[in-house]
Amino acid sequence: MSPFPTSTVLGYPRIGPHRELKRALESYWDGRATRDDLDRVGAEIRERTWRRLAELGLEGLPSNTFSMYDQVLDTAVLLGAVPARYRDADDPYFAMARGTEQLAPLRMTKWFDTNYHYIVPEIGPDTVFELDPGKPLSEVREARALGYETRPVVVGPVTFLLLASALDRLDEVLACYEELLSVLAAEGVAWVQLDEPALVADRTPEELAAVRTAYERLGAAGARPGLFVATYFGETGEALPVLAGTPVEAIGVDLVRGGVPGIDLPGKTVVAGVVSGRDVWRTSPERALAALAGVRAGRVTVSTSCSLLHVPYDVAAEPRLDPALKERLAFAEQKVAEVVALSRTAFPSSTAGLVPAAPSVAPSVAPSVAPSVAPSVAPSVALPAPVAAEGRGPYAERAAAQAERLRLPPLPTTTIGSFPQTGALRAARAAVAAGTLSREDYERRVEAEIERVIRLQEGLGLDVLVHGEPERNDMVQYFAEHLDGFAVTANGWVQSYGSRCTRPPILHGDVGRPSPITVRWAAYAQSLTGKAVKGMLTGPVTIVAWSFVRDDLPLRDVVFQVADAVREEVSDLEAAGVKIIQVDEPALRELLPLRRAAQDDYLEWAVATYRRATSGASDRTQIHTHLCYSDADQILAAIDGLDADVTTIESARSGGRILGAVKAFGRGLGPGVYDIHSPRVPSAAEVEELLRATLAVLPAERVWVNPDCGLKTRTYEQVEASLANVVAAARELRDAL
Numbered sequence: 145m146s147p148f149p150t151s152t153v154l155g156y157p158r159i160g161p162h163r164e165l166k167r168a169l170e171s172y173w174d175g176r177a178t179r180d181d182l183d184r185v186g187a188e189i190r191e192r193t194w195r196r197l198a199e200l201g202l203e204g205l206p207s208n209t210f211s212m213y214d215q216v217l218d219t220a221v222l223l224g225a226v227p228a229r230y231r232d233a234d235d236p237y238f239a240m241a242r243g244t245e246q247l248a249p250l251r252m253t254k255w256f257d258t259n260y261h262y263i264v265p266e267i268g269p270d271t272v273f274e275l276d277p278g279k280p281l282s283e284v285r286e287a288r289a290l291g292y293e294t295r296p297v298v299v300g301p302v303t304f305l306l307l308a309s310a311l312d313r314l315d316e317v318l319a320c321y322e323e324l325l326s327v328l329a330a331e332g333v334a335w336v337q338l339d340e341p342a343l344v345a346d347r348t349p350e351e352l353a354a355v356r357t358a359y360e361r362l363g364a365a366g367a368r369p370g371l372f373v374a375t376y377f378g379e380t381g382e383a384l385p386v387l388a389g390t391p392v393e394a395i396g397v398d399l400v401r402g403g404v405p406g407i408d409l410p411g412k413t414v415v416a417g418v419v420s421g422r423d424v425w426r427t428s429p430e431r432a433l434a435a436l437a438g439v440r441a442g443r444v445t446v447s448t449s450c451s452l453l454h455v456p457y458d459v460a461a462e463p464r465l466d467p468a469l470k471e472r473l474a475f476a477e478q479k480v481a482e483v484v485a486l487s488r489t490a491f492p493s494s495t496a497g498l499v500p501a502a503p504s505v506a507p508s509v510a511p512s513v514a515p516s517v518a519p520s521v522a523p524s525v526a527l528p529a530p531v532a533a534e535g536r537g538p539y540a541e542r543a544a545a546q547a548e549r550l551r552l553p554p555l556p557t558t559t560i561g562s563f564p565q566t567g568a569l570r571a572a573r574a575a576v577a578a579g580t581l582s583r584e585d586y587e588r589r590v591e592a593e594i595e596r597v598i599r600l601q602e603g604l605g606l607d608v609l610v611h612g613e614p615e616r617n618d619m620v621q622y623f624a625e626h627l628d629g630f631a632v633t634a635n636g637w638v639q640s641y642g643s644r645c646t647r648p649p650i651l652h653g654d655v656g657r658p659s660p661i662t663v664r665w666a667a668y669a670q671s672l673t674g675k676a677v678k679g680m681l682t683g684p685v686t687i688v689a690w691s692f693v694r695d696d697l698p699l700r701d702v703v704f705q706v707a708d709a710v711r712e713e714v715s716d717l718e719a720a721g722v723k724i725i726q727v728d729e730p731a732l733r734e735l736l737p738l739r740r741a742a743q744d745d746y747l748e749w750a751v752a753t754y755r756r757a758t759s760g761a762s763d764r765t766q767i768h769t770h771l772c773y774s775d776a777d778q779i780l781a782a783i784d785g786l787d788a789d790v791t792t793i794e795s796a797r798s799g800g801r802i803l804g805a806v807k808a809f810g811r812g813l814g815p816g817v818y819d820i821h822s823p824r825v826p827s828a829a830e831v832e833e834l835l836r837a838t839l840a841v842l843p844a845e846r847v848w849v850n851p852d853c854g855l856k857t858r859t860y861e862q863v864e865a866s867l868a869n870v871v872a873a874a875r876e877l878r879d880a881l
C-alpha cells in the first residue's frame with residue numbers, strides 16, 4: 145500500500161469561485177439550460193479544483209467532494225437508497241432534493257454544527273441497498289484523464305446511517321461499501337476517505353460497537369484501497385481507540401477543535417487537521433507545528449480540520465477589504481498553501497513514510513505560513529455579567545396587554561419576514577455599489593417594493609403584516625453592514641444548501657450600533673396600513689453563528705456585544721410605534737455543542753443573550769421569535785426559555801414531526817404549515833390538515849398560522865398562490881372553532 149500523502153485537504157468548496165454551479169443549477173431547474181450544460185459546468189469546477197490544488201503543491205488530491213446538491217444525498221444514491229416514489233420523476237436526484245409539482249422533497253437539516261444543510265436519507269422497510277458507484281468512479285477517471293490520481297471521499301457507513309436513524313441496517317450497507325472498495329481497488333485507487341464526523345459526538349456503546357463492526361469488516365475486505373477514516377468537527381474521544389483497534393490504515397483527527405490524541409497510535413497514519421476548515425483566520429504555525437509534533441503515531445501527515453466547503457475560495461478576490469484585516473485572513477486557497485507549507489516545514493525531506501520532526505523545528509516556518517496575529521486590533525469592551533430577563537412581566541400579563549392592543553382574530557395568520565427578492569432589486573443594489581444608481585433612487589425602489597408587499601398581504605387577508613425585507617441582501621449581512629466591528633466580503637460565498645450560498649460577514653472587532661438600522665423601513669411599512677406590521681431583526685446568536693467570528697475573545701462575550709446592539713434597535717422600533725417585533729434565531733440549535741457535557745453552558749448563555757436583546761421591550765410589545773431547520777425538538781426547553789410571546793418554527797417540511805414535542809409549550813406558537821424550501825404550492829386541504837394536527841396538541845388560542853420560514857427564495861407567483869391557501873385554511877378552521 146502506498147503511504148498516505150504528506151499533505152491533503154478533506155474537501156474543497158464546490159460552488160465555483162464565482163458561484164458558477166449556482167447559476168448552472170438554477171438555469172437547469174428553470175429549463176433555460178440542459179442537463180449537458182449543467183454537467184459541463186460541474187466538470188469545469190472539478191477540473192479547476194484539481195489543477196489549483198496541484199499548483200499549490202498539495203500532494204493528496206480528493207475527488208468525489210463535488211456534488212450537484214449534497215454529499216449525503218450522493219451517498220444515498222451511491223447505496224441505492226432512492227425511495228420508490230422518486231424513481232419515475234424526470235430527474236429523481238433533484239426531485240429528492242427539491243421536490244416536484246407532485247412530490248414533496250426529502251427532509252433537510254443542518255450538517256452537525258455548521259450552516260450547511262444536508263438531505264436526510266429516507267430508509268424504510270422497502271429500502272433495498274444496491275451499490276451504484278457511478279459518481280465516485282467517474283470522478284476518479286475524470287481526474288486521471290487530467291493527470292491526477294485522487295482519493296475518493298464518501299460519507300462513511302456509521303455517519304450515514306446515524307443521520308438516517310437507521311443504524312440497524314448496518315449489515316446491508318456494509319455489503320455495499322465492501323463492493324465499493326473492490327470496485328475502487330479494481331480501478332487502481334490507492335486510498336479512499338470515509339467521512340465519519342458523527343464520531344466526534346457522544347456515542348452509545350452500541351454505536352461504538354457499530355464503528356468496530358464496520359471498520360473491522362471493511363478492513364478485512366479482500367482487495368481494497370487504503371482506508372482513511374476522517375473524523376472532524378471536534379475531539380474524537382471514545383471512538384478513537386475503537387477505530388485504532390480496527391485495520392483502518394489512516395485516521396483523521398480535528399486538532400483545531402480537539403486536543404492532540406491522548407493515546408498512542410502505532411501503525412496508523414494520523415491525518416492531522418491543524419488548519420481550520422471552519423474559520424477564516426490564518427493558522428498559527430507555532431500552534432500547528434506543536435500539535436503535529438505531539439501526535440504519537442506510526443506516521444503523521446498534515447491536513448485541514450474538516451472539508452474546506454465551509455470557507456470561501458480566495459482572499460485575493462477581496463480587493464475592498466482593509467489590508468490590515470486581509471493580512472490576517474485565510475480562505476480555502478490560502479489554507480491549502482498553509483497545509484503545504486506546514487507539511488514542508490514539519491517534514492522537510494518529505495518523500496515517503498515519515499515520522500514527525502522534533503518540535504524544535506517549529507520556528508523555521510515556510511514563508512507562506514505567516515505568524516499568527518490576533519484577529520482584533522482594537523481593545524475590547526469589558527462586559528458586564530449577563531443579565532437575566534429584567535423588565536418584562538409574566539407571560540399572562542403580557543398576553544392580555546397585547547391582546548387588548550392588537551385585537552387579532554383566533555389563529556392569526558402571518559409570514560416570517562421576507563418576500564421574494566426580485567432580480568430588479570438585486571440589480572439596483574449592485575448599481576448603487578457600482579455608482580450608477582443614486583442612494584435616493586434605490587431607496588425609492590425599496591419603498592415601492594414595501595408598498596407592493598403590504599398591498600399583497602392586505603389583498604390576501606393576512607392578519608399580521610411584514611415589510612418584506614427587500615432592503616436586505618441577507619438577514620445577517622445586512623446587519624453586519626450597519627454595525628461596527630464587522631467586515632463584509634465581495635466574493636466570500638459559502639454554500640448553505642443546493643444552489644444557496646451566503647457571504648458570512650467577518651466579525652473582527654468590538655461590535656457597536658452607530659445608528660438605527662431597520663426603523664425607517666418598518667415605520668414606512670406601518671404608515672401604509674391599518675394592520676399591525678412586525679419589525680424584523682436578526683438575533684445575536686444567529687448573527688454570530690452565520691459570521692466568521694474573532695477568536696481572541698470568548699464567543700459568549702462577542703455575542704453579548706451583539707445582543708446589546710439588537711437591544712438598542714428593539715427600543716428604537718418600539719419608540720417608532722412598532723407593536724410587534726420579531727427577533728429571529730434560526731441558528732440557535734446550530735451552535736449547540738456536539739458533546740452533551742458542553743451543551744448546558746451554551747444554552748444558558750444563548751438564552752441569556754436573547755433575553756438581553758429583547759427584555760427591554762414593554763409588556764404591550766409582542767416579541768416574536770423564529771427558528772427553522774434546526775431539529776428544534778432537541779432544544780425545546782431553551783426555546784421556551786427565550787420567553788418570546790410567539791415562536792414560529794419550521795414544521796411543514798418535516799411533516800409536523802415537531803408537534804409531538806411542543807405540547808408543553810406555554811406561549812404563542814406557529815408551527816409552519818407551508819414548506820417554503822420547495823417551489824411546490826401546498827393545497828388548502830393540505831394546510832388544513834397540518835393545522836388540524838397542530839390544534840390536536842395545542843390550545844387554539846395559542847396557535848399561529850404561518851409558513852416554515854421567509855419567502856425570499858420563492859417567486860411571487862408561488863407565494864401568492866401558497867399564502868392564499870394558507871389564509872383559506874386558517875379561515876376554514878377559525879370558523880369551525
Ligand code: MET
Nearest residue numbers: 560561562728730854855
Ligand atoms: C432563516 S430564517 C429567515 C427569517 C427572516 N426573517 C426571513 O424571513 O427571511
Ligand SMILES: [Zn+2]
Nearest residue numbers: 730772853854
Ligand atoms: Zn427561517
